[in-house]
Amino acid sequence: MTKVAVIYGGMSSEREVALMSGETVIQGLKEAGYNVVSLDLVITESLVPWLQAEKPDLVFPVLHGGMGEDGTLQAVLQWHGFPFTGSGVIGSAVALDKYRSKQIFRAAGLPTADFNIVKSAEQARQLEGQLHYPVFVKPANEGSSIGISRVNSKSEFLPAIELAMEYDKEVLVETFIDGPEYTVGIVGDELMPVVSMKSQTEFYDYEAKYISDDTEYNIPSGLSDEKEAYVQSIAKQAFEALNCSGWGRVDLMMNSKGEVFILEVNTIPGMTSHSLVPMSARAKGWSLAQLMKRIVDTV
Incomplete structure (x- = not known):
């Protein structure tokens, strides 16, 4: 029986989400018949000794944000020779950094919204x-929409920068895209069905993602077959451009002209x-256990 060590929780601003995610993964792996051991990771010196004592066949990280993703x-x-699910060092580091990701998208000829980077209050002023408002202001190295603001006017800009800088020293200022948001899950060579999201909040924020039961998710996405294939293709190209591997998710938006823009890649x-990802897996006919097995099989 394959022994899988699930490392989850952590101490980033996304800890609560990572705890919930970890419990789902643990449940799915057990249902799939794996021998599962788990560690709620608080960054200490105990991690490597724990792994050396447990001797797992592979590690399944379920950490979001800094010090995990x-x-x-x-x-x-990698240094200690433990195989693990998901992207390696380079793909993980670059994908979490929205600013460097967007530079790579641009260099690869992939569509992404115009942007600026702010590193100080003076630059912000x-x-x-x-700027042409509205814009999005977001920490360059955060996930789960933490610290993000939609800024509708100049008077809202500096407070939004201050909020984002509570989470990161680099802040991304991104042109507002007026249109629906889509996401594409990737597991190995499989492209998942496109999911479209519509939140009741001003944008698809933390509450809409993890708390609200009012957010609308649509599978099928409502796109034509041709447009769906195009969105999946762009997502795959973005994933590969950042040197990501194993499994992940690519978030995109479409403007009123039908143009698609890459937001970010989640490793x-x-x-x-x-x-x-579990939602799109169900639409594909996979149970949670089958999804876990397919992710494990990518290692």
């Missing part, structure tokens, strides 16, 4: 009068009851 944990696992997507 940013390549740090992946580097430790210089930029605020040059350890949420796995809660509201999460999109």
Whole structure:
């Protein structure tokens, strides 16, 4: 019986989500017949001794944000010779960094919204009068929509920058895209069905993702077969451009002209009851146990 060590929780701002995701993964792996051991990771020196004592066949990280999804944990696992699910060090580090991701998308000829990076209050003051509002302001290295604001006017800009800087020293300022949001899950060579989301909040924020029962999820997405295939293709190209592997999720938006823009790549997507990869797996006819087995088989 394959022994899988699930490392979850952690101490990033996304800890609560990672705890919920971890419980889902543990349940699914057990249902799939794996021997599961788990560790709620609080960054201490106990991780490597724990793994050396448990001797798992592979590790399944379920951590969101810094110190788990940013390549740090992946580097430790790789250094000590523990196989693990998901992207390696480079893919994990680059994908969490929205600013560098967008630079790579641009270099690869992939569509992404125009953007600026802000690293200081002085830069923010210089930029605020040059923007065409609305814009999105977001920490460059966070997930789960934490610290993100939709800024509708100049007067809202500096407070939004201050909020984002509570989470990261680099802040991304992104052109607002007026249209629906889509996501594509990827497991190995499989592209999952496109999911469209419509929230009752101003945008698809933390509450809409993890708390609200009012968010609308549509599978089928409502796109034509041709457009759905195009969105999946763009998602795959984005995933590969960042050197991601194993499994993940790509988020995109479409403007009123029907143009598709890549938002970001998630290398350890949420796995809660509201999460999109389990949702698209169910639409594909996979149970939670089958989804877990397919992810494990990518290692």
